[in-house]
Amino acid sequence: MTERASSHAAEGSPKGDLGRRITQRRTELGLSRQETAAQAGMSPAYLQYLEERPPADPGAGTLLRLAGALKTTVWHLTGGDTELPPGLGRAARTPRFRELTEAECRSLLSTHGVGRLAVPADSGPVVVPVNYSVVDGGIVFRTEPGTVPAQADGQRVAFETDRIDEAFSEGWSVLVRGPATTVTDPDEVARLAEQVYSTPWAGGRRDLWLRIEPVAVTGRRITVA
Known part of the structure; x- marks a missing residue:
């Protein structure tokens, strides 16, 4: 072997x-x-x-x-936790909680990933996962008309992403708040299509681009003392 x-x-x-x-x-x-x-x-x-x-x-x-x-x-x-939510492990005996600086938050957002978009609706806020990228400091993602993410256009929304380390009971989360708008300029749409890392995991034709302009960026981290 x-x-x-x-x-x-x-x-x-x-x-x-x-x-x-x-x-x-x-x-x-x-x-x-x-x-x-x-x-x-x-x-x-x-x-x-x-x-x-x-x-x-x-x-x-x-x-x-x-x-x-x-x-x-x-x-x-071995994939035993595939169908389970993260964070099933016990909390550490001596956890340390601290607020992150905006620079740390933007670094953790990195260039792309999967986050959760909170959109206001008549029946109450709706939270959905989206594949996102960071372009020129803004959060961009693509969807299709009529979907929940598309309803973010013209709204003040919240966007959250995080990471949990089950083995060490550590993790971080970043929260972005700001207005979301549809990208309509053809040149900008073409630029995003060229620069963004990946297509949505959900597949299908998703040509509607939205951008969240961060007004407030906050975060927190839990480590083991």
Whole structure:
């Protein structure tokens, strides 16, 4: 098995659920395959095998070492939490809560991701997830006419994104508030279509662009003291 994995010198595309989760997590942490393998006590060739071969079925000890190296849980690596909401773990014994600066919040928003859009409606606020990007400091996303996200046009809305680390009972959240408007200029629409990272996960034809202009940007972080 190790010899077969060693025949691939370059990092290939991850295949299979386990391989994708390992690769995604170490990419989040900024770890190379060599660094991850060293921390997990295995050869880079074997880690490559786990990432690139769908039939790979490592034992419990290997998964525990990998989870430790990647600062996550075996449950997460094996997809056991896919259908469950985040935050099921216990709170830390000595949590530390602090407000984030606006600069920290904007850094955490990064360039793209998935967040939750809160839109006012006659029956009360409605919250829906959207794929977003950050362009020129504003939150942009695309949808289709008649949808809940499309109702944000001309409204003062809230947008929230967050990250939870189940293994360490840590996390952060960022809240953006401001007016949302439809992007109508053809040149601007073309520029967004070229610059935005990804298409909506929901698929389908979604050519209506909206932009949230941040008026207030706040955030908070929980760490373990």
